[in-house]
Structures are given as C-alpha cells and as structure tokens.
Amino acid sequence: xxxxxxxxxxxxxxxxxxxxxxxxxxxxxxxxxxxxxxxxxxxxxxxxxxxxxxxxxxxxxxxxxxxxxxxxxxxxxxxxxxxxxxxxxxxxxxxxxxxxxxxxxxxxxxxxxxxxxxxxxxxxxxxxxxxx
Amino acid sequence: xxxxxxxxxxxxxxxxxxxxxxxxxxxxxxxxxxxxxxxxxxxxxxxxxxxxxxxxxxxxxxxxxxxxxxxxxxxxxxxxxxxxxxxxxxxxxxxxxxxxxxxxxxxxxxxxxxxxxxxxxxxxxxxxxxxxxxxxxxxxxxxxxxxxxxxxxxxxxxxxxxxxxxxxxxxxxxxxxxxxxxxxxxxxxxxxxxxxxxxxxxxxxxxxxxxxxxxxxxxxxxxxxxxxxxxxxxxxxxxxxxxxxxx
Numbered sequence: 001x002x003x004x005x006x007x008x009x010x011x012x013x014x015x016x017x018x019x020x021x022x023x024x025x026x027x028x029x030x031x032x033x034x035x036x037x038x039x040x041x042x043x044x045x046x047x048x049x050x051x052x053x054x055x056x057x058x059x060x061x062x063x064x065x066x067x068x069x070x071x072x073x074x075x076x077x078x079x080x081x082x083x084x085x086x087x088x089x090x091x092x093x094x095x096x097x098x099x100x101x102x103x104x105x106x107x108x109x110x111x112x113x114x115x116x117x118x119x120x121x122x123x124x125x126x127x128x129x130x131x132x
Numbered sequence: 133x134x135x136x137x138x139x140x141x142x143x144x145x146x147x148x149x150x151x152x153x154x155x156x157x158x159x160x161x162x163x164x165x166x167x168x169x170x171x172x173x174x175x176x177x178x179x180x181x182x183x184x185x186x187x188x189x190x191x192x193x194x195x196x197x198x199x200x201x202x203x204x205x206x207x208x209x210x211x212x213x214x215x216x217x218x219x220x221x222x223x224x225x226x227x228x229x230x231x232x233x234x235x236x237x238x239x240x241x242x243x244x245x246x247x248x249x250x251x252x253x254x255x256x257x258x259x260x261x262x263x264x265x266x267x268x269x270x271x272x273x274x275x276x277x278x279x280x281x282x283x284x285x286x287x288x289x290x291x292x293x294x295x296x297x298x299x300x301x302x303x304x305x306x307x308x309x310x311x312x313x314x315x316x317x318x319x320x321x322x323x324x325x326x327x328x329x330x331x332x333x334x335x336x337x338x339x340x341x342x343x344x345x346x347x348x349x350x351x352x353x354x355x356x357x358x359x360x361x362x363x364x365x366x367x368x369x370x371x372x373x374x375x376x377x378x379x
Contacts, residue, residue, distance in 0.1 A: 006148040007231035007239055012297045019204065023294065026342045090341065094360045 029086045035079030042076075088113045139163040139214055140221035141172050143184065146232045154232070157181065158221075169209040169224060170198050173236075186236035193350055196286030200236050201225040206291035206348045227291045229300075242300055243287050246307040250329060252314060255322025273318040280313035280358055282351040289345035289355050301334040305345035305355030308336055312358035315365065324369065331366035339363075 017023040042064070049056040063069050092109040138160040146154040159180050161172045170188055177184050189195040191210045198209040203223050214222065230238035254267070289305035290296050296304045303311075311330055315323045330336050339359045346356040 005233060005239075007233055008146045008148070008154060009231050010228040012294075016294055016297070020344070022344055022347065023342065026340075030340075093343065093357065094341070096357070 025086070029083060032079040032083040032086075035076045036083050039076050039080055084117070085114065088117065137163045139172070139217070141169075141176065142221055142223045143173075143176075143235065144223075144225040145184070145235050146226070147183070147234060157184075163214055165213075165215050167214045169200075169202055169207075169212045169214065169222060172214060172222070173209060173224070185234045194284060196284035199227055199286045199288050199291070201227065201291065206288040208286060208288070208350050211350055227287060229291050229293070229297045230287070240287065243285070243290060243304075243306070246303055247285065247310065250303070250307050250311040250314070250326060251322065252310050254314070254317065254320050255325060256319075257321040267319040269318050276316045276318075277313045280309045280316075280353055280355075283309055283313075283349075283353050283355075284351055286350065288348045288350065289353075292344040292348040294342060294344075295338055295340060299334070299338065302338045303330065303335050305339075305359065308339075308362060309353055309355035309358040312362055315362070323365075327362070327366050327369045330362050331370060336362045336366060 017027045046057070046060060046064075049060045064073070089110050091113065092106045096106065097104045097109060141159045141161050143157050143159070144154050145157050159172075159176045161175050161180075170191060173184065173186050174188075177186075186198065186200070186209070188198040188210065190197070193208055193211045196208070199206065200209050201207070201224070202209060202212045203217060203219075204225075206227065209224065224236065226232045226236045227238050230240065230242065232238055260267075283306055285306060287306065289309075293302075293305055296302050308330065311326050314320050315326050336359045339356070341356060341360065343356045346354045349355065
C-alpha cells in the first residue's frame with residue numbers, strides 16, 4: 001500500500017499584489033473601476049434631478065461645485081483617465097489587429113486609439129463649452 | 133593563484149521528516165559566467181548536500197521540469213544564468229502555488245488533472261483508416277496553432293496566476309492555451325466539446341486578465357490572449373446553443 005505523502009501548502013499572502021509592479025497596477029486598475037462607476041452614478045443623479053425640476057438640479061450642482069465636490073471630481077477624473085488609458089492598452093493585447101496577415105505593433109495600436117480618443121474628446125469638450 | 137570566485141545559493145527547503153515548516157539552506161558554489169541555476173543546484177547535490185531534491189531533465193528549456201522561483205520570479209532554472217543575478221546571492225524557492233513534496237519538488241497532480249480534463253488530443257467525428265495516411269494541414273492552418281503549440285507544461289504560468297493561487301480549481305493558463313490550440317486545430321472536431329468544458333464552472337470566465345502568465349512564459353506562449361479568445365468563442369457558443377435549432 002502506498003504511504004501517504006506529507007506535503008506543505010503555502011498560504012496566499014494578503015499582500016501578494018505588492019510584490020510585483022504589474023500586480024499592483026492591476027489592483028489599481030480594478031479599483032479605478034469603482035471611480036468610473038461613481039462617475040456614472042453622479043451623472044445619472046444629475047439626469048434624475050433634472051427630471052425633478054430646477055430646484056433639485058441646482059441643489060445637486062451646489063454640492064458638486066463645493067470645494068469637496070470639486071476635489072472628489074478631480075480624484076475621480078485621475079482614476080477615470082488611468083482606467084481609460086489602461087483599457088486601451090488591454091484592448092490592444094486582447095484584440096491584436098493584423099494588416100495583410102501581419103500583426104500591427106502594439107505600441108502603434110495603443111498610440112493610435114489614444115489619439116482617436118483625444119480627438120473625439122476635443123470635439124466633445126468644444127461642444128460642451130460652446131453650448132454651456 | 134587567484135582563488136575561485138563563488139556565489140551564494142540560498143535554497144528554500146522542506147523536509148517533512150525533519151521539520152514541520154520550510155527552512156533555508158545556504159551553499160557557496162563555484163561561479164562561472166556560463167553557469168545556470170540548475171548547474172549550481174546539481175553542483176550542490178553532487179558535492180555539498182546530497183539531500184537536496186529538485187526535478188530536472190533536458191537542461192535546455194524543453195522538458196519544463198526544472199521550474200522554480202529564482203529571486204522571487206517564476207523561471208526555468210536551466211535557463212536562468214547566475215550572471216543575471218544582481219546581488220551576490222541567489223534565492224531559489226519552490227513553486228508556491230503547488231503543494232511542496234520536498235525542497236523544490238512540488239505536487240503536480242492538480243495540473244495533470246486539468247490537462248487531462250481538456251482532452252489534449254485530436255478529437256475526430258470519424259477516424260479515417262491508417263492506410264489513408266496522416267491528417268494534413270496547410271502552413272496557414274499550422275500558423276494558427278503554432279504559438280500555443282510551444283507550451284512545455286512547465287507550470288510557470290500557474291505560479292504567476294493569482295487567481296489560481298486563490299482557487300486551485302480554476303482551469304488556469306496552460307490548460308486553456310493548450311485547449312485553444314486544439315480548438316483552432318484544423319484536424320480537430322472537438323471544439324464544441326472543449327468549449328463546453330472551458331465555459332463551465334472554474335473555466336475561462338474566472339480569468340481576470342492580469343496577464344502575468346504571458347509575461348513569465350519561457351516559450352513566448354500568450355495564454356492570457358488564448359483565454360480571452362476562448363471567452364469570445366465560448367460566449368458565441370452559448371448564444372448559439374440558446375437559439376432555436378434548424379429543422
């Protein structure tokens with residue numbers, strides 16, 4: 001009869017993600033998803049208050065334009081930009097495009113998509129500030 | 133005469149008959165520019181401490197037996213040169229996502245079971261007679277599976293995968309990459325069967341795309357990409373199965 005072999009199991013550490021730069025970046029990216037979700041929630045709240053009339057909308061705007069509201073927006077913006085940039089990087093990895101049967105270099109794909117993003121963002125910003 | 137230059141090799145040991153917990157042993161090994169970590173381990177085994185246990189076979193990055201953590205990074209010890217080390221010592225530890233049997237030797241049953249579960253052989257609806265010859269492929273068909281065919285089952289990708297560390301039931305990078313190879317193989321008819329396995333519980337959906345598996349692969353396989361492609365294929369396969377079947 002086979003003798004049972006005693007083995008040793010290493011337990012996963014709670015700080016596993018601090019030992020490797022890529023793991024840490026991954027965790028920050030996942031956390032930044034909460035910031036993007038919160039951004040979306042604030043936007044939905046704005047739309048909701050719009051349906052409730054000018055008083056409700058103005059009171060939400062006062063909160064958002066307070067120093068704390070602006071600080072929150074700035075923090076959320078940093079995380080949202082980080083999330084977007086890493087999203088472009090990941091997309092290039094997950095769906096590597098090819099041209100005439102040859103893969104397009106990843107750097108070119110990432111740079112190209114970020115340029116398109118900035119280009120569209122510029123026109124959106126111009127539209128908002130002109131209309132606003 | 134100048135004395136021979138040496139390097140300190142620090143090995144994480146586990147000897148169940150000797151101690152409950154792992155411990156470290158240090159060895160001074162003669163150093164030369166062309167030595168790899170596996171050479172140092174073999175020097176220790178032959179000259180300093182015969183009780184040191186580790187797996188190895190080909191010494192040329194093909195068999196995938198000599199995987200370990202070298203200075204904290206999952207590597208093949210036969211492909212890690214001593215000169216690559218930045219300090220004056222090198223730390224060698226077993227793969228920590230697998231149970232240790234002794235020293236650097238880990239229990240690989242958990243991986244072998246996964247490998248078997250994805251049926252890493254050609255599945256045919258109908259086998260043709262041997263007399264009809266082999267199943268042929270065009271170079272283009274071969275190119276589709278070339279990269280994932282390079283997997284040597286070294287399990288370094290499992291060591292790099294925090295999801296596997298948290299949940300040993302996760303199918304994991306290598307089994308998924310090998311499965312992708314089979315699904316894309318022009319000679320294979322088992323795509324649906326495989327996708328059903330891969331999209332079940334503990335399948336490819338558990339991957340959160342950290343991507344470190346592809347970084348550590350010594351054969352430049354990209355298991356992370358293979359898993360994302362399998363997710364897309366699996367999703368389409370699930371949708372197709374929900375649609376009414378043609379009469």
